Amino acid sequence: MKRILVIDDDPSITSLLRRGLSYEGFQVSTAPSGEEGLRLARETPPDLVVLDLMLPGLDGLEVLRRLRSADPQLPVLMLTARDTAEDQIQAFGFGAEDYVVKPFRFEVLLARIQARLRQRQARSELRYADLRLNPESHQVFRGSREVVLTGLEFRLLHTFMRQPERVLSKSFLLDAVWGSDFFGDTNIVEVYIKQLRQKLGEPRLIQTLRGVGYVLREKSPGR
Structure with missing residues (x-):
């Protein structure tokens, strides 16, 4: 089960995402501040982070910088009411992989999350000749044939x-x-x-x- 960490101080947003993403089969953790989000990310590393820009204490860009410093491969999707081109350029410059503006449709956000997770899985795959091994999904393929292995x-x-x-x-x-x-x-x-x-x-x-x-x-x- 993929783990998603939502860092947002709006309880209506975190409640919606917890319910919706859990229903879609994700394990969801939420944090109302940047400091709490960084603590949760250290204790239980997520597969993807949904991050607001406007947070109490540490702002979203600083949280993003620290998350990417700890794990350069971690997908971080910005979910924020700040919709200027400058905000988006700055977030992408700090390492965000996607940017969704509030208000948003849950279905669109879900599609973006699934796309980023697929990209991360593809990046982690190891290949040699016609052999493929994915350390995240623990799947192995020889050509198109899946090879079932013990641990x-x-x-x-x-x-x-x-x-x-x-x-x-x-x-x-x-x-x-x-x-x-x-x-x-x-x-x-x-x-x-x-x-x-x-x-x-x-x-x-x-x-x-x-x-x-x-x-x-x-x-x-x-x-």
């Missing part, structure tokens, strides 16, 4: 996808996937590599370099 299989593939064509030793994979405090059978790496290869299918993308480790690499003809 450990997903973490193992994620480790390879973040470092394609780099040779990773067994000890590196044990530490990255199972943790430095793992004291079980080190053959577990081979077991999970085999399972992952079977699920991903052919042509094989995870290659073995005997005595060295494993690498995510397309096999060259004749090798």
Whole structure:
């Protein structure tokens, strides 16, 4: 469930958005001030922020600046009564991804939110050859086929996808996937590599370099 943080000091707005967005399947938190909004964002990082410009205490632009400093990829949608071109230019200059003027239609705001979330998901997707892995939705696709993985299989593939064509030793994979405090059978790496290869299918993308480790690499003809 995607988390949305609404930072606005108008209780009628926050009430409307809490009800409407919750009905659409989002987890919604609200804050009446910039300071409270920043605290909630630190404690439970949201997937998107809806932010008013005119707030008590810290103004919306300063809140925006701090949010983007903490997470440059966080989508922030401005929802404000200030409708001048100068206000919009300033907000986009501080890193806002969208700007909706009050009064607004909920359906329009919802469409904007969904579009920004789709863009964020697309940006976070990792690709190699015909393989796609999305760390946010925990989905993996080989071509058009979805590959269903266990949690450990997903973490193992994620480790390879973040470092394609780099040779990773067994000890590196044990530490990255199972943790430095793992004291079980080190053959577990081979077991999970085999399972992952079977699920991903052919042509094989995870290659073995005997005595060295494993690498995510397309096999060259004749090798």
